[in-house]
Amino acid sequence: MASSPEIPNSIIHYHYPMSPYARRITWYLNLRKIPHATCPQPIMPPRPDLSSLLGLSYRRIPVLAIGRDIYLDTRLILSVLSRRFPASDPRFLPLSPATTPNQRALQKLLGSWTVDGGIFDRMAHCIPLESALLSDPKFVADRESFTGWSWDKAEYAQVRPEALVDMRQAFGLLEDVLSDGRAWILGTETPSLGDIEAVWPFDWLAQMDGALPADVISARLFPSTYAWLERFRGAVREAAEAAEKRSAQGGASMQVKGEEAWRHIVQSEFAEAKPEFDEDDPTGLTEGAEVQLWPTDSGFTNKDQGTLVGLTKEEVVISMQTKQGGEEIRIHAPRWGFRIREVDKSAKL
C-alpha cells in the first residue's frame, strides 16, 4: 500500500460547502486556526468515499475523521474537537469561553434549539419554490427518503407560510437576546461556541435569495440579529482568508481525495484510547454486543452495524471494518437522537 499522505492533525472533514451543518465545523476549525484536510463530497449520495471505501452506511454530512476514529453528527464533532484541542493549547486560537452557568446553559440550549428544536425542518421549508433543487426529481426523491416528508412543490407551497411564521419567531428570540447591544450571543468579547451553535440556520436562510420575504424577516425588522450575522460573517471570512494564506505557504489545511483520505485513516493509529463502557447503562447493552446504530431524526434508513465497544452518557462507539481493505475503524455517535439495537442473531438463521 502506498504510504499515507500527511494530514494536518490527522483531521479529515468530509463535507460539501453548501451544507449548513458542515459550516459549523468549517467555522470552528478556521476560527480556532486548527489545520486540517477536507474531503469534498457531492450534495447527495452515492458518496463512495464514505460508503465504498470506509463502509459507512450513515448518509449525513458532515463526517469527521481523526486518525482511525470516525465521528458522526456536528454535536459530537464540536464537543470532541473542543476536548482534543482545548483552549489552553497554545498552538491554536481559543474561542471565547462560556464561563458563567448562564453562559454555559445558553450555549447548550442554543445548540439543542437549532439542531433538535425543529429549526432544520422549518428552514428547509423556507427554500424558495423557484429553487432549481426543488425541480430536480433526483434531489427531491433523495431528500424525501432522507427527511421522511414530501418535497413536492405543491406541498412546499402549502407549508411555506407556516414555516415563515415559525422562523419569524426564531429570529425574534435572537433579537431579544441581542437587544441589549451585546456583540456576541453570550455577551463575550469575541465569538464563542455559542455563536456557532446559534448562527448557522439564520445565516443560511438570510443569504438565500428569495427565501425570506422582507416584510416578514429582514434587517429592518430584526436589526440586532442581522448586524450580528454580518459580524459573524466578517469574523469567519477573516479566519478563512488566514487559513488560505497559511495553506498557500504550505503550512496548513489541504484538500484530499477519498482514496487518500481512506489510506490515511487505515494507516493511522486510533486517536482515542480504548473507549469507556458504562456497564449500568439504562439500555442494558453489553460490551462486545453486535449492534446496529442509526439516527432517529433524519437519514434513519441508513443503519451501521458493528461491535459495541464504547457507551457513555454522551457517546456510543462501535467497531467495524472498512469496506475497502477490511481495516478496523471506530464509529462514534452522540446518544441523543441515535438508536442502538442489538442484532437479533436468531433472525439470521
Ligand SMILES: N[C@@H](CCC(=O)N[C@@H](CS)C(=O)NCC(=O)O)C(=O)O
Ligand atoms: N444532526 C446532524 C444533522 C446533519 C444533517 O442533517 N446534514 C444534512 C446536510 S446540512 C444532510 O446530511 N443532508 C442530507 C445529505 O446531505 O445527504 C448533525 O448535526 O450533523
